[in-house]
Amino acid sequence: MRVFSASLFNGVVMIDNKPVPSCPILGQGGNSEGVVVISKDELAYIPNTTPDLSDNITQVVNAFNSIVSALNAISSGVLPENGGGAITTGGFASGISEGVSGINNAISALNELKGRLK
Amino acid sequence: MKITGENGFYKFYPDDAGDLEVWESLNTKLTPYGDCYTFPELAEVEDYSFIGWPIGLNLATTNYAGTPDEVLRENNLTYSISLKSIVNKNLIISFLTLYDGITTNSAELPQLYSINGFERLKAFSCYWDKGFNIYKFERLDYESILSFII
Numbered sequence: 001m002r003v004f005s006a007s008l009f010n011g012v013v014m015i016d017n018k019p020v021p022s023c024p025i026l027g028q029g030g031n032s033e034g035v036v037v038i039s040k041d042e043l044a045y046i047p048n049t050t051p052d053l054s055d056n057i058t059q060v061v062n063a064f065n066s067i068v069s070a071l072n073a074i075s076s077g078v079l080p081e082n083g084g085g086a087i088t089t090g091g092f093a094s095g096i097s098e099g100v101s102g103i104n105n106a107i108s109a110l111n112e113l114k115g116r117l118k
Numbered sequence: 119m120k121i122t123g124e125n126g127f128y129k130f131y132p133d134d135a136g137d138l139e140v141w142e143s144l145n146t147k148l149t150p151y152g153d154c155y156t157f158p159e160l161a162e163v164e165d166y167s168f169i170g171w172p173i174g175l176n177l178a179t180t181n182y183a184g185t186p187d188e189v190l191r192e193n194n195l196t197y198s199i200s201l202k203s204i205v206n207k208n209l210i211i212s213f214l215t216l217y218d219g220i221t222t223n224s225a226e227l228p229q230l231y232s233i234n235g236f237e238r239l240k241a242f243s244c245y246w247d248k249g250f251n252i253y254k255f256e257r258l259d260y261e262s263i264l265s266f267i268i
Contacts, residue, residue, distance in 0.1 A: 002183045021169040022181060038166060038183040039193070071173050 001039035008032050013045045050117050057114045064107050071096050121253070123230045124241040125135055125236050126196030126207060127187035130155040135187070140248050146202065158206055160186070167193055174204035196230050207231045221254040236263050
C-alpha cells in the first residue's frame with residue numbers, strides 16, 4: 001500500500017501537480033488537501049477535513065464576538081441613552097453582563113477546541 | 119548464474135563476481151537491484167503507476183500499487199532485450215528458439231512474451247552456463263496467444 005500527499009481542485013485529484021484519473025473521492029468533493037491511498041488496483045482520495053472544521057469554529061467565534069459587541073453596545077450605550085443615564089435599578093445591566101460572560105466562556109471553549117483539532 | 123523472467127521483469131543472481139563480469143562483457147551492463155541484478159531501465163520502474171504517468175517511454179494505462187514487476191504486468195509492459203527499453207508486450211513479435219538436450223536450453227536470453235507455436239513465454243527461470251554461454255531452463259511457463267487477442 002502507498003500513501004501520497006494530494007489535493008483536489010475542481011474535481012481533479014492531483015499528486016505533485018499531476019492528475020490522477022479515475023480516482024474515487026471520499027467526502028463531498030470540494031477543493032481540499034488530502035491523501036491518495038492506493039493498494040493493488042484499489043485507490044481513493046481522502047480529504048483532510050480538519051481545515052473545514054477549523055473554519056467553522058472560527059465563524060462561530062466571530063458570530064459570538066459580534067453578539068458580545070452588540071450586547072455591550074446595548075448595555076453601555078443604547079439603554080443609558082434612552083433611559084437618560086446609566087441604569088441603576090432593575091437587572092438589565094447585570095443580566096446582559098452575565099450573558100456576555102457566558103458567551104465569552106463559550107468563545108474560550110471553542111478556541112481551545114480549535115487548538116486541539118487533529 | 120540463475121536468471122528469472124516474470125511479468126516482463128528480468129532478475130539475475132550471480133554465483134560469483136566472475137559470472138556477472140563475463141555475462142556483462144558478452145551482453146550488456148546490469149544494475150544492482152535488491153539481492154540481485156537487473157537491466158538499468160527496469161531498476162527505475164516505480165512500485166506504483168497512475169494512468170497517464172510515464173513508465174520508461176510508455177504511459178501507464180492503469181492505477182496500481184504493488185511491486186515493480188506487477189506494475190509492468192498490470193500495464194501490459196515488458197522489457198525488450200533488443201530495444202533495451204520497456205515496451206508494450208503486444209509489440210513483442212520475436213520467436214523463441216529452444217533446443218532439447220539433457221535440459222531444454224537456448225543460446226540467447228529468452229525474450230519474455232516471445233512466440234513459441236500458439237503460445238507466448240509468460241515466465242521462465244534458467245541457469246546461465248558461463249563455460250558454454252548457454253541458458254539451461256528450469257521452468258518455462260506459457261500463456262495462450264489468444265490471451266492477447268481477447
